[in-house]
Amino acid sequence: MARVVVxxxxxxxxLDPQGQAVANALPRLGVSxxxxxxxxxRIEIDFAGDADLDRAREIADKLLANPVIxxxxxxxxxxxx
Amino acid sequence: MRIGVVxxxxxxxxxxxxxAVRLSGADDIALWHNDPDLHQVDAVIxxxxxxxxxxxxxxxxxxxxxxxxxxxxxxxxxxPVLGICNGFQVLCEAHLLPGxxxxxxxLHFRNRDQMLRVQSTTTAWTMNFTEGQxxxxxxxxxxxxxxxxxxxxxxxxxxxxxxxxxxxxxPNGSSRDIAAIRNEAGNVxxxxxxxxxxxxxxxxxxTDGMTFFASVLAHLGGKVGAEA
Numbered sequence: 001m002a003r004v005v006v007x008x009x010x011x012x013x014x015l016d017p018q019g020q021a022v023a024n025a026l027p028r029l030g031v032s033x034x035x036x037x038x039x040x041x042r043i044e045i046d047f048a049g050d051a052d053l054d055r056a057r058e059i060a061d062k063l064l065a066n067p068v069i070x071x072x073x074x075x076x077x078x079x080x081x
Numbered sequence: 082m083r084i085g086v087v088x089x090x091x092x093x094x095x096x097x098x099x100x101a102v103r104l105s106g107a108d109d110i111a112l113w114h115n116d117p118d119l120h121q122v123d124a125v126i127x128x129x130x131x132x133x134x135x136x137x138x139x140x141x142x143x144x145x146x147x148x149x150x151x152x153x154x155x156x157x158x159x160x161p162v163l164g165i166c167n168g169f170q171v172l173c174e175a176h177l178l179p180g181x182x183x184x185x186x187x188l189h190f191r192n193r194d195q196m197l198r199v200q201s202t203t204t205a206w207t208m209n210f211t212e213g214q215x216x217x218x219x220x221x222x223x224x225x226x227x228x229x230x231x232x233x234x235x236x237x238x239x240x241x242x243x244x245x246x247x248x249x250x251x252p253n254g255s256s257r258d259i260a261a262i263r264n265e266a267g268n269v270x271x272x273x274x275x276x277x278x279x280x281x282x283x284x285x286x287x288t289d290g291m292t293f294f295a296s297v298l299a300h301l302g303g304k305v306g307a308e309a
Contacts, residue, residue: 010183014228015254017188063145066138066174068181069228 002051003077008065009040044077051076082107082301084294085122087152087168089114089143093130094165094277101277102126105294114146123301124161124205125152127168129221129275139182139224140170149175161205161297162269166222169261169271178262178271179237180229185222186254194286195220195274196249197260201241204267205300206293215248216289220260220274225253227262227273237262244270 010016019038026034043064045056056074065072084102086109088095099109110122114132119125132143143149149171156162156177164172172178185191196217199210210216229237234256237243244261251258253273261272276290 013230014183015186017184017186021188063141064137066141066181068173068179069183 002047004045004056006043006060008072083122085110085112085125087112089132091131094128098128098277101280117147117151127164129166140174143171144174164271172271190223191252192221197245201244204263206270209296217287218274218279225273227255227259
């Protein structure tokens with residue numbers, strides 16, 4: 001089994017109110033100095049055989065991310081990350 | 082006239098949409114997400130709700146339902162398609178309309194009666210309105226903020242494709258107060274508020290929603306007449 005990790009993030013120009021809500025809660029934890037927080041999705045795809053980055057990219061482009069509002073990256077997982 | 086209403090797993094407003102179709106005098110036809118057969122309908126409504134649980138993104142998985150392939154083809158051939166709320170999200174995901182709908186800017190689910198101004202009456206679903214007419218219909222969404230890049234927004238405005246805007250307060254932070262848009266041909270319309278909830282005095286804040294359904298019947302009637 002080989003794992004490919006897809007990270008999906010809202011494009012920088014799209015307002016992320018969830019991230020803002022988290023950022024606004026940080027002072028209540030006593031955390032200061034954080035400029036901004038943005039929230040995305042991590043998707044793990046386990047291939048039966050070898051890791052297929054091209055196929056993972058196709059899955060990400062057609063389904064996992066909406067290119068109108070989101071960017072994505074794909075990488076083969078090195079086991080612990 | 083036969084107007085189909087699609088039921089996806091998680092659709093909520095298919096019943097109300099079908100009721101509105103019946104009240105307008107058309108036959109309501111149940112369409113099923115897993116059945117590509119459109120059963121000879123003359124128009125299609127994609128209703129509100131949470132298709133496939135809104136998993137991944139609202140409308141993202143519904144786009145791949147077998148019925149959607151038939152609807153995309155039919156829309157390309159001019160069949161009127163109205164996407165309401167979750168249906169609007171599905172139309173954007175299916176690339177029948179530009180842009181996307183994302184989480185409300187204030188993060189709250191917003192449920193209220195909303196004033197809209199009808200901006201474009203050159204669509205199959207709004208031809209019976211007068212341009213600039215203000216209407217009151219319910220809005221209820223958590224991910225109703227319409228976004229698109231500036232060039233797309235400019236293009237929508239310059240080509241008369243903004244069908245309705247929010248007035249008296251923008252409920253979700255939508256770009257340029259956009260509540261509804263249409264495709265170039267005018268047969269496909271996506272709207273975030275719910276016309277099907279404003280068709281009877283007993284249950285709605287107005288009966289303004291009925292004009293969407295009357296419009297499509299007038300549009301189809303005109304077409305039949307023209308072909309005859």
